[in-house]
Amino acid sequence: MASTLAACGGGGESATPVLNWYINPDSGGQATIAERCSEESGGAYRIAVSILPRESSAQREQLVRRLAANDASIDLISLDPPYIPEFAQAGFLAPVPEDLAERVTEGVVQSSIEGATWDEELVTVPFWANTQLLWYRKSVAEAAGLDMTQPVTWEQIVEAAQATDTIVSAQGRRAESLTVWFNALIESAGGSVIAENSTDPDQIQLGLTDEPGQRAAEVMALVADSGVVGSAFSTSSEDTSATQFESEDGGFMVNWPFVWSRALSAVEAGTLDASVPDDYGWTLYPRVDEDTPSAPPYGGINLGVGAFSDDVDLAYEATECITSDENQAEYMITNGNPASSVAVYDDPEVQEAFPMADTIRESLEAAAPRPQTPYYSEVSGGLQREYHPPSSASDETGQRAQELIGAVLRGEQLL
Amino acid sequence: MSQTTLPPVEKTQPVSSPGGAISDRSRAERKLGWLLAGPAFVVMLLVTAYPILQAVYYSLFSYRLTDPENRSFNGLANYWVVLTDPLWWQSVFITLLITVITVAVELVLGFALALVMVKALRNIRPVVRAAILIPYAVITVVSAFAWQFAFNITTGFVNSWFAWLPGVESTTDWFGGTGTSLFVICLAEIWKTTPFISLLLLAGLAQVPEVLQEAAKVDGATRWQRLWKVTIPNMKAAIMVALLFRTLDAFRVFDSIYIMTAGANGTESVSFLAYRQTIARVEIGLGSAVSVLLFLAVVLIAFLFIKGFKVDLAQARGER
Structure with a gap:
């Protein structure tokens, strides 16, 4: 599937693996991040975004049906935290590599780590936290x-x-x-x-x-x-x-x-x-x-990697790029979605755009998941x-x- | 009003023909018939019979889509759960209520519109017909959103335009109660599908022989008498087809409810219940049982209509 899509991409990109990222609708921030990470990967991968329905329950319905049918075209998923246990329990998510788990939880607000965890294991990568x-x-x-x-x-x-x-x-x-x-x-x-x-x-x-x-x-x-x-x-x-x-x-x-x-x-x-x-x-x-x-309340989006993806390693590599502090900061400023990384809240630009940034961070530290x-x-x-x-x-x-x-x-x- | 038909002619068997056997010609005709209808028959089997049978099969299992390993046969237990649940009966009641109200109103309105279309001046007839049909061309989800926005307390215009009506105020929350929610749902359904009924009835009106109307006129029948004694009895088959199709359609109401209330305030229909078990809860077994029961209800409705109206569908098609 990935190679077919890559072929459709045309040009000289046919050799580049394409990662399909199923995203929740936003103001275009995730698509921008996808483009940037594709570029930064230096040809290692190219991320193509597919937009899911507006309601989070409808997003889940579509993803569950596809993953239950072992859909290999799902590489990256923007997942609403309450549904993460269901996906993890059903074996829909590829296991997070240990070294990566350590890196992506460093300096991340507590509620976001809790939301990304099921059965005492990190099963998704914290992206933004609401x-x-x-x-x-x-x-x-x-x-x-x-x-x-x-x-x-x-x-x-x-x-x-x-x-x-x-x-x-x-x-x-x-x-x-x-x-x-x-x-x-x-x-x-x-x-x-x-x-x-x-x-x-x-x-x-x-x-x-x-x-x-x-x-x-x-x-x-x-x-x-x-x-x-x-x-x-x-x-x-x-x-x-x-x-x-x-x-x-x-x-x-x-x-x-x-x-x-x-x-x-x-x-x-x-x-x-x-x-x-x-x-x-x-x-x-x-x-x-x-x-x-x-x-x-705690909400937001975490990144999951589809268990049936052909490029699990590449997809996890991409999650690190997507959730970098720079991307989280820009996503917060342009799309209004608060970062899960604590450091982002000290960014002067974030502070300027969100005078309530400190309150958000404090609230995230105290937030309880559903x-x-x-x-x-x-x-x-x-x-x-x-x-x-x-x-x-x-x-x-x-x-x-x-x-x-x-x-x-x-x-x-x-x- | 009875129709004059020729007495049935009794066929005589040719002396040379062996008793009971069919002739070469009719065998060839039968073969041709199968060849012509065959592809359509196979497609029908694939797209309708197969999913129905699969749903029946799944309905006998405890089967959750996210937990396929623990799938287990549990016989008719799913049906027992559904049929003993008050929620199922409440949904059946709401579905029947919506069906009866919308179909009754649509039949009267549709008939009136069909009469308008048939009587309209020849040069404006296409315009009238197109204008009446527009709502039917609108996608149900879009129409549901349009009606929802119209009645919405913040974005809608209904509350301010109709504030002079008793019971309507600027603070009326249409989707906050069962009665008012059902009212808007029915209104949207009626607006959307009346054109469908009127179109079918228009075809029926065109089939009423003009000679009968003239004969009744000569006998001194009034307009009203002609409507009840000539027009309506002569389009019984068309009315039945229109009612049958619309009832089956109305019984499966889903889109408007999904968009407007999402089942809140006790407005769930049977289809919505099936959706919730199968798609939202991914309980394929339980959801299939609801779907199979919905299917049986639809079959029952069709059966009752055909028996109740005592109309021969072959006759409606003009085959006899």
């Missing part, structure tokens, strides 16, 4: 008399929004973003969705009925029922949240850092007043309990079914979700 911050309008926080230099709780935010008649934006849509929110809540309360992990679906123990699980449901309902979440909270996505926050009713929002570049481009395009992003403030993700530090299990779709799907709409979350939801996910994992129920 985390949610608490964004607030400085004017609103000031009017509400909320001291944002100190950690704040969800209760405090809701009260401040109620006092100032502004909106608290979170993601209440029945989608992956709901799992992201719920997981951050339960982790911040000191618990975990999966209390006892296992590769055997029958043995997985969930922690939804424990105290932290109950607290998470409580806070979820508190926010959803606060009357300050806007009129379509149960269908609100990351984009809806960003739009709400840009409007004059915007007060507080939990969201990924893309909202910053989004606001700046809107100013450039003339659709948003420059005073709006000037009013943006940011801090660490809100706490569930006053005295427990929050565990912000449940790591080969049965992630079942766990996440079950959570979404039971905790949606978020206003319905009560002290019984944990029990119901636990029963549903357990039955689904045992193959006794549909999802």
Whole structure:
């Protein structure tokens, strides 16, 4: 397959092996990196990018189907971390060479290493790491008399929004973003969705009925029922949240850092007043309990190498180039996706483009990954079914979700 | 209204012909028939029968795509899981609801549009026909997105344009509840496939003999009486074909639900359930069982339609 594609490439390149890199859609950053690394390889390889669907769940669906059919055309994969255990367990990922594993984890934020690991082994190469911050309008926080230099709780935010008649934006849509929110809540309360992990679906123990699980449901309902979440909270996505926050009713929002570049481009395009992003403030993700530090959501993309690829060694060679500090820094500046390498945050250009770079790094160090299990779709799907709409979350939801996910994992129920 | 046909002619066997055997000529004809239809028959077997049989086979296994080694035969257990799950019955109910509502509305609207097309002035007829058919030419996913954007609380125009209607406000979240979500889903389906029904009914209208209409007119029948006593009875076969095709289509509704709600608020259809088990959960065994049950439901619908309408499809094709 690779040689056929290379032949299609034409010219004198027919001898150069082509590495197919399946990427998630971005603003063109990965394609630029691919070109640069192809050039830098000095003819050792050429990277061709193929774009996957927009939704991460749809990306997974396509990759799983192809890899289950031993697709040898998949050399490099941009993988969303929650799906990594499933891919690793199914043997879809080529093992990471030991010496390379050491090099690519050096100086990388902890959450990103955790997200790239399954069964105590590094199975992917950390590329970029995402985390949610608490964004607030400085004017609103000031009017509400909320001291944002100190950690704040969800209760405090809701009260401040109620006092100032502004909106608290979170993601209440029945989608992956709901799992992201719920997981951050339960982790911040000191618990975990999966209390006892296992590769055997029958043995997985969930922690939804424990105290932290109950607290998470409580806070979820508190926010959803606060009357300050806007009129379509149960269908609100990351984009809806960003739009709400840009409007004059915007007060507080939990969201990924893309909202910053989004606001700046809107100013450039003339659709948003420059005073709006000037009013943006940011801090660490809100706490569930006053005295427990929050565990912000962790996301991003790691690089996997397809197990059926004909050029595994070359592909791993390419991952080192792709994830170099220079490439990560440029990717962060041009595409707004935060680096996984700690050193990148000290880059003056990054600091200039992202005044919140230090907060992002700090948030990444504290971030908790979503449940790591080969049965992630079942766990996440079950959570979404039971905790949606978020206003319905009560002290019984944990029990119901636990029963549903357990039955689904045992193959006794549909999802 | 009955049709006048010649009494059936009884064929007499030629004296020389041996009893029961077929003549050389009809044997040759039969052979030619197989030769002509053969390639199409083989293609049909490959693209429909093979996947259906494979789904039936897979539905008897506990089989996860990411864990092929642990594939094991479990008989009818998957069917038991599906049929005892309230989610399955809820999805069946939602699917039937969408089917009944959309097909009923489409039939009435489609018939009206067919009448418009048939009665339109000759010089504007092509324009009318094209205008009516445009929605059907739109890809379902695109139409679903268009309707979703229209009703979306942030990007949509519906809330501001129709704020004068009772129940519609600037803060109405159409995709936040079951009823309103289903309303938009049905609306999108109706908009998209009414042209299909009207096209089939148009063909049926054209088959109604003009002499019957004139005879009824001479007898003093009103427009309404002619519609019910002459036009509709004479296009029964066309109505059945239109209803059958649309019901089968509507029963497999997927795209609009996938785009608009992704199954939230209890709006999952049976197809969506099959998608979720097979594609999202990669539980091929369980998903195949859902798909096989969906297939059986579709076969049942087709059977009921053909029995219920008592229409001979061969007659509809004008073979007899």
